[in-house]
Amino acid sequence: MLKKVFESLIYNPITKKIADYYRNTFQIDFQRNHFLDEINQNIAKDTYENFSSEISSSLLFLTRNKIRNYSISKVLEKSSKDNLFIECGVFEGESINLFAKKLLEKNYYIHGFDSFEGFDDNWAGSALEKNFFNKEGRLPKVKPNVKLYKGRVQDTFKEFIDNNNSTIKFLHLDMDHYEPTDYVLKHSKKNLDKDSFILLDDFANYPGWKNGPYKALNDNIPKNCYLIEAFGIFRSSSVLIRITNPLNE
Numbered sequence: 242m243l244k245k246v247f248e249s250l251i252y253n254p255i256t257k258k259i260a261d262y263y264r265n266t267f268q269i270d271f272q273r274n275h276f277l278d279e280i281n282q283n284i285a286k287d288t289y290e291n292f293s294s295e296i297s298s299s300l301l302f303l304t305r306n307k308i309r310n311y312s313i314s315k316v317l318e319k320s321s322k323d324n325l326f327i328e329c330g331v332f333e334g335e336s337i338n339l340f341a342k343k344l345l346e347k348n349y350y351i352h353g354f355d356s357f358e359g360f361d362d363n364w365a366g367s368a369l370e371k372n373f374f375n376k377e378g379r380l381p382k383v384k385p386n387v388k389l390y391k392g393r394v395q396d397t398f399k400e401f402i403d404n405n406n407s408t409i410k411f412l413h414l415d416m417d418h419y420e421p422t423d424y425v426l427k428h429s430k431k432n433l434d435k436d437s438f439i440l441l442d443d444f445a446n447y448p449g450w451k452n453g454p455y456k457a458l459n460d461n462i463p464k465n466c467y468l469i470e471a472f473g474i475f476r477s478s479s480v481l482i483r484i485t486n487p488l489n490e
């Protein structure tokens with residue numbers, strides 16, 4: 242009887258569709274897949290070898306939620322109403338609402354940038370194609386202290402930052418790709434100061450990580466100007482970076 246129920250479940254087209262979605266999106270296989278194991282082990286080893294010293298000197302978090310909560314608490318330790326709090330890559334508003342909830346306690350605003358049309362390109366090394374995360378331009382429901390700016394950051398961010406001389410206290414970058422991350426970092430430099438924080442998503446531990454946000458960080462911020470304060474020990478791991486020296490631009 243149990244066997245029959247189980248068989249009808251695994252051969253059910255809906256179950257198969259759900260399993261395929263998870264397999265593709267999160268690159269998890271339910272059967273032993275030695276090829277995938279080999280890829281994951283090599284990537285993890287490469288990530289570990291690159292950051293073994295940072296990993297032993299920073300806080301380690303096992304989930305995105307934990308590193309996000311820690312980051313915003315840390316940011317709020319020393320901040321003022323004049324500081325800028327920014328997120329690039331808003332999607333359905335999950336992370337910006339988490340930050341906004343904490344910022345609301347001090348009546349601070351957070352600025353959120355997104356095209357709401359998904360990726361500009363395929364994400365090489367994953368199964369996520371161009372336009373993945375496409376909301377067809379629909380804005381998510383957000384807390385009252387969130388201001389949203391719709392459009393590709395390459396079209397919206399410069400005007401915003403050119404009109405703002407305040408220090409960026411918190412910059413959450415979660416657009417997954419090199420180009421928009423590089424663009425925002427390039428145009429943020431003049432507003433980043435000692436003790437500004439950058440939470441950089443999709444930093445390491447996935448195929449092609451060295452060509453993504455990690456590269457954008459290296460291309461824009463010299464290694465002697467920041468410290469990794471917290472490291473996410475999960476796939477597509479995030480890092481919390483604290484600027485230690487002003488970036489002389």
Ligand SMILES: C[S@@+](CC[C@H](N)C(=O)[O-])C[C@H]1O[C@@H](n2cnc3c(N)ncnc32)[C@H](O)[C@@H]1O
Nearest residue numbers: 330332335336355356359374393394415416421
């Ligand atoms: C991973 S999602 C963000 C998820 C969100 N931070 C969260 O955790 O709730 C990535 C977002 O980046 C946006 N994005 C990607 N490239 C962009 C670009 N060039 N300009 C603006 N938004 C972009 C996508 O539209 C998508 O909503």
